[in-house]
Amino acid sequence: MSSANQKSARELIAELCDESLQREDRARLMQLLRDDPLLQNEYLDQAMVDGLLRYEFGIDRSTIPAQFVGNTNKPHATLIVGSLVFSLLACLFAGGYLWINRDKPLNIPIQLANLSFESDLPISTSPVLYGWYGDEAQIVAGSDDHFAPHGNRMLQLIRSVHQPSNECEVYQLLDLSLPRVDSGQLPLFIEAKMVANTHSTEVGASFVISLELYTYSELPELTNILVPRKSGGDIMVAANQIVADSDPESWQEVKLLMPINSSARYAIIKVSARDGSKMADDEFKEVFIDHVQIRMTNQGIF
Numbered sequence: 001m002s003s004a005n006q007k008s009a010r011e012l013i014a015e016l017c018d019e020s021l022q023r024e025d026r027a028r029l030m031q032l033l034r035d036d037p038l039l040q041n042e043y044l045d046q047a048m049v050d051g052l053l054r055y056e057f058g059i060d061r062s063t064i065p066a067q068f069v070g071n072t073n074k075p076h077a078t079l080i081v082g083s084l085v086f087s088l089l090a091c092l093f094a095g096g097y098l099w100i101n102r103d104k105p106l107n108i109p110i111q112l113a114n115l116s117f118e119s120d121l122p123i124s125t126s127p128v129l130y131g132w133y134g135d136e137a138q139i140v141a142g143s144d145d146h147f148a149p150h151g152n153r154m155l156q157l158i159r160s161v162h163q164p165s166n167e168c169e170v171y172q173l174l175d176l177s178l179p180r181v182d183s184g185q186l187p188l189f190i191e192a193k194m195v196a197n198t199h200s201t202e203v204g205a206s207f208v209i210s211l212e213l214y215t216y217s218e219l220p221e222l223t224n225i226l227v228p229r230k231s232g233g234d235i236m237v238a239a240n241q242i243v244a245d246s247d248p249e250s251w252q253e254v255k256l257l258m259p260i261n262s263s264a265r266y267a268i269i270k271v272s273a274r275d276g277s278k279m280a281d282d283e284f285k286e287v288f289i290d291h292v293q294i295r296m297t298n299q300g301i302f
Contacts, residue, residue: 009036013043106188108296110174112269114139116150116291123170125161127222134170134226134270135160140288149195149251150291157273157284162226168284169272171226174294176215177265190215192269193255194292199248206276207244207287211254212237213294215264227268236261244273244287251290260296269294 007015012029015021021029032039113131114121117139124133136159142148157168176190196209214227217234228235238258245252273287 009039010042010046013046016043017046106296106298110176110190110267110294110296112174112292112294113172115293117153117155117289118151120153123155127171127173127226129173129222132170132172135162135168135284137168137170146199146248146288148290149197154197154288154290155271157287157289159284160282165282166276167272167274168282168287169226169270170289171268171270172292173220173222174267174269175265176260176267176296188260188296188298189257190260190267190294191255191257191297192292192294193253194271195251195253195290196242196244196273197248197251197288197290198244198246198273198286207246207284208241208274208276209244209252209254209287210239210241210270210272210274211256212239212270212272213256213258214268214270215258215260216266216268217261217263219266220268227270234261234263236264246286257297267294 006028007025009029009032012021012025012032015025016029033043120139121131123137123139124131125136127133132155135157137155137157139153140156141153148154155170157170160166160168162169190213192211192213194211198207198209215236216228220228222228236258238256240254240256242252242254269292271289271292273284275281275284
């Protein structure tokens with residue numbers, strides 16, 4: 001392609017936001033961004049507008065915190081929109097930096113108790129400092145016609161014992177201070193992912209599987225609540241969700257990526273299933289979760 005026919009930098013940035021940028025154009029845009037500070041600012045402006053539009057209209061994207069909607073009795077409903085927007089903007093600006101400096105990959109696993117549910121430990125229905133807690137759930141072994149994708153066991157959601165009754169959820173508190181390393185000037189992100197499976201035979205069943213992450217600068221108080229409801233500048237939250245396909249042979253991945261503030265020392269990861277059907281009740285035995293993972297990284301923005 002001749003220089004006269006080459007796409008402009010603005011066209012390349014637009015294709016990047018639309019996730020349609022070709023490999024050869026990606027390399028050219030990277031070079032343009034490295035050489036032109038003004039273009040770097042233009043890229044961040046356009047990425048911010050694109051991200052805010054996706055956030056406003058609910059378009060799913062793993063690097064953008066999902067809108068938190070639902071019953072106001074749920075913990076996440078009390079977190080104000082401002083913290084979500086802060087998380088979004090931080091992700092976009094840090095993402096622009098990583099576009100220019102992508103050559104120092106980091107992969108720091110964060111300790112998660114019973115990540116593949118191979119230990120037959122009970123799921124507490126009240127908050128605990130180590131292990132899974134929340135609504136009623138149990139660890140079960142895979143069968144000949146329903147295999148666990150990692151190891152031999154998986155988590156089966158059973159029943160909602162906390163309001164609202166049409167959502168079943170489990171949590172775990174994480175210590176982010178232990179795996180910290182000196183990453184120089186590179187920003188760090190938290191990547192969380194898991195796999196989920198549903199095989200409902202009920203007509204009209206409609207499960208939405210969610211993965212959420214909250215970070216805190218101080219150890220959150222968990223005496224009487226599942227996840228702290230207090231909103232403030234030291235709390236960040238991100239989420240992603242999928243609509244379950246109800247195929248017993250299909251394990252669907254749910255993944256999110258959020259920037260981590262330098263003051264963050266603790267996190268709470270939340271796994272949940274919501275029944276959006278008109279006949280929703282408090283039963284969730286058709287929903288299975290496995291292989292929950294979490295790590296610190298500087299990769300995966302683009």
